[in-house]
Amino acid sequence: xxxxxxxxxxxxxxxxxxxxxxxxxxxxxxxxxxxxxxxxxxxxxxxxxxxxxxxxxxxxxxxxxxxxxxxxxxxxxxxxxxxxxxxxxxxxxxxxxxxxxxxxxxxxxxxxxxxxxxxxxxxxxxxxxxxxxxxx
Amino acid sequence: xxxxxxxxxxxxxxxxxxxxxxxxxxxxxxxxxxxxxxxxxxxxxxxxxxxxxxxxxxxxxxxxxxxxxxxxxxxxxxxxxxxxxxxxxxxxxxxxxxxxxxxxxxxxxxxxxxxxxxxxxxxxxxxxxxxxxxxx
DNA sequence: ATCAATCGGACCGATTTGGTCCGATTAAGC
DNA sequence: GCTTAATCGGACCAAATCGGTCCGATTGAT
Numbered sequence: 001x002x003x004x005x006x007x008x009x010x011x012x013x014x015x016x017x018x019x020x021x022x023x024x025x026x027x028x029x030x031x032x033x034x035x036x037x038x039x040x041x042x043x044x045x046x047x048x049x050x051x052x053x054x055x056x057x058x059x060x061x062x063x064x065x066x067x068x069x070x071x072x073x074x075x076x077x078x079x080x081x082x083x084x085x086x087x088x089x090x091x092x093x094x095x096x097x098x099x100x101x102x103x104x105x106x107x108x109x110x111x112x113x114x115x116x117x118x119x120x121x122x123x124x125x126x127x128x129x130x131x132x133x134x135x136x
Numbered sequence: 137x138x139x140x141x142x143x144x145x146x147x148x149x150x151x152x153x154x155x156x157x158x159x160x161x162x163x164x165x166x167x168x169x170x171x172x173x174x175x176x177x178x179x180x181x182x183x184x185x186x187x188x189x190x191x192x193x194x195x196x197x198x199x200x201x202x203x204x205x206x207x208x209x210x211x212x213x214x215x216x217x218x219x220x221x222x223x224x225x226x227x228x229x230x231x232x233x234x235x236x237x238x239x240x241x242x243x244x245x246x247x248x249x250x251x252x253x254x255x256x257x258x259x260x261x262x263x264x265x266x267x268x269x270x271x272x
Numbered sequence: 273a274t275c276a277a278t279c280g281g282a283c284c285g286a287t288t289t290g291g292t293c294c295g296a297t298t299a300a301g302c
Numbered sequence: 303g304c305t306t307a308a309t310c311g312g313a314c315c316a317a318a319t320c321g322g323t324c325c326g327a328t329t330g331a332t
Binding site: 027028029043044046047050051057058059060061062063064065 | 308
């Protein structure tokens with residue numbers, strides 16, 4: 001019942017990237033310096049985030065990264081799904097057959113819980129996270 | 137972002153145990169037969185569930201298991217926490233220092249998400265799960 | 273006191289996760 | 303047009319956790 005470290009890091013990294021949104025491009029190395037994460041780890045993250053369409057990467061000298069969408073249109077749920085894949089608490093939510101399929105009275109309830117979690121994550125846009133410790 | 141298989145199994149096993157509530161005691165072997173899970177796995181589960189105070193075990197010949205509380209007073213959150221430990225999406229929710237502590241603007245938001253998830257799990261008592269496929 | 277049936281904990285293999293490294297690609301500069 | 307430099311992208315490897323299996327300790331009935 002725990003979020004993977006990578007997903008946690010990704011949220012922090014995207015939060016840092018959103019601060020560079022006005023100033024144009026940033027780089028994986030810069031994000032690593034600001035977040036304190038290892039550079040290769042950040043590179044791995046931006047790969048997945050780019051593939052998911054959350055970041056837009058420009059290669060070559062002078063290249064870098066920028067948000068593919070406005071920060072307000074990116075939620076924690078988007079970031080988590082980009083790194084960990086679809087949010088599914090149990091295998092049967094994704095369609096896999098559980099081994100007690102014939103009389104599994106629990107099955108119908110999981111999608112409800114699943115959507116509750118997803119809704120909680122989708123309710124937090126990147127703009128809200130960028131406000132440094134205002135709600136602490 | 138996925139529940140462990142053990143936690144999923146534990147919910148199913150507890151659901152099966154609740155059906156024996158009126159009839160008194162059951163056993164790990166019986167639960168295994170009803171759920172289709174391997175016997176040793178169920179034994180492992182009942183150990184943790186007993187330690188968490190959700191099941192009461194009686195040892196010796198003719199012993200067995202029974203719910204320690206009424207089924208209505210046991211929620212999915214209780215079962216998940218019994219098997220997986222406290223529900224904490226990130227390490228910082230539990231008090232551990234993240235390595236970007238000094239300016240982690242994300243940190244204040246995790247407890248909110250965490251409670252939303254926990255609330256969704258705590259809203260489902262065992263009695264609701266026992267109703268076989270009524271809400272499908 | 274013996275026996276039988278149960279739970280409880282310890283051991284082992286497998287999968288996933290997290291971290292590191294090197295190569296492919298691209299744009300700028302000469 | 304070529305060289306150079308800086309970047310992203312994917313492949314490789316170690317570690318931790320998870321899942322499964324087994325055997326021993328404890329307890330009540332006979």
